[in-house]
Amino acid sequence: MPTIRTEPLTAAAFAPFGQVIDTSRPPLGINAGTTQRFHDLARIELAGAGARPLISIFRGQHKSFPVALTVMERHPLGSQAFQPLSNRVFLVSVAPDDNGLPGVPRAFLTAPGQGVNIAMNTWHSPLTALEDVSDFLVVDRGGEGDNLVLVNYPTPYTVVLSV
């Protein structure tokens, strides 16, 4: 199986696929200075009839390295944000589009506290928690229409931890 090494999740590296949700940019002071607001961290995309934003919690089983990458998915009608509700890291595998199919993947390993917003119609693997079963707050899209495309890689990839 072809092997992909993890890379650190940074805003610049992830930009072709969406946004990193973290506290790395300077905040605004609100609530009479008692709260720092790290403002407007994700571009929420909502397309199609009846589109509306949803808030859900995903509870994902965890995997261990090496992680087999067999199936990719994309949501043609909306973005999907994942924010961990624990301090555990997770794996964000994404891929450019290659004539309607997922291309060669990249595998981003989050730092504790980082989340991601995956852009509309961007290939990504199903949620991949690490270390333990983990909860995530998810902001994605409700409404009419089919918002899920699933494709298997003809040959699965293996994601290994880059140390």
Place this chain on the structure above:
Amino acid sequence: MPTIRTEPLTAAAFAPFGQVIDTSRPPLGINAGTTQRFHDLARIELAGAGARPLISIFRGQHKSFPVALTVMERHPLGSQAFQPLSNRVFLVSVAPDDNGLPGVPRAFLTAPGQGVNIAMNTWHSPLTALEDVSDFLVVDRGGEGDNLVLVNYPTPYTVVLSV
């Protein structure tokens, strides 16, 4: 100062003010059974010109009981969801409207893992973390117009921990 005792945060008790975001309802199985989706937990409200949902992180200073409740606010153009990014509890003080002013407050103490979505135009106190400085994922509203009304109670309330 008049005293308000905390009450546990439950969906039924909080219903006049918004929704509780937690994993108490049965989930859907997704991702070939590897993920449980606790689906569509909050009613996101977005009103006015240019309205769009925002994802931000709030880092809130913490208070200790008894907590003085001096100022209330509301957002006439949108709901505001707060999900803790830690396992710490927080205090959600809300109030019914009383002729355009905040009425007698109620003070909900979350359980670990619970968040809230505060309904559009509902009186609530500024973010009140407990135990330690805490981060929250916040989903609220961007766009044109003035979306913040602040009012001081003529006589502050004191919130005490109900044990």
